[in-house]
Amino acid sequence: MSGADTTLLHFEDFRPGQTFAFGRYEVTKEEIIDFAEQFDAQPHHLDEEAGRRSLLGGLAASGWHICAMAMRMFADGIILKSANRGGLGADECRWMKPVKPGDMLRMEVEVLETRAPKSLSGVGFVRFSCRIFNQREQVALLNMTPILARRGA
């Protein structure tokens, strides 16, 4: 071991088909409303009664809030343990079920693809599929592609 960096996961440590499971994110009413007030001030994200009248069947988190909570679980589970160099994007997101106060979220992650274009020295892309569950069922799917340093780069 020749330095702290060797303890981090690098591009070469990921292979298609690898799976991870982690996360424990408790969704609170206060946080749902706080996020919605800042970024998605629609009645069904702010008010229980308005939520009941909507398709969501009760106060429910903004889809963008679900992405943010998923990012936090993904950061704690993988990214903060990796030699991360930023993110390319998120090629797919599906909001499948409402996320409500009291839900406990967790995540199952699979590596879909890894690639290291010759034009980019020192880094590669790892495309992850993240399935987000509450205590009953899958609530969302989010594919993300972080940029990871290559070993020795």
Place this chain on the structure above:
Amino acid sequence: MWFEDIVLGETRDLGTHTFTEEEIIAFGKKYDPQPFHIDPEAAKTSMFGGLIASGWHTAAVWMKLSIESRKKEVAGGRNLARSGVSPGFEDMRWLKPVRPGMTLHYSATPFEKVDLKSRPELGLIKNLGEARDETGDVVFSFIGKGLVARKPKESSL
């Protein structure tokens, strides 16, 4: 306004947002605590050379401006399509770093209508969402999806 009334290719200007260091750090600490989102000193030695906003922060601001712009247009008497539930998005790209003090200009352009066999009362609209920096470069883009009510067959509206 119904699914049928939406004009493809007509860009909605959603206005601008200036990112502050304080809000970049607050969002990063809560949802994306990588050093280059939360620690200005550590960010200097990162590949970005300074603090940058989480891509999810850049995305959430698109939603914020979309809601605010909708409220202004409705208050101004414009008959907009009923805001519906979204099943998700595709192809989100974080193309350039967003730094403190940058002002981004956001927009939305509907470009495709999709019929839904399973939900004949609704249609799916695909929107190109974008944010550009002061030089006009696209720094963020994604394809949003929205479900919009179709005009009822018996309606005389």
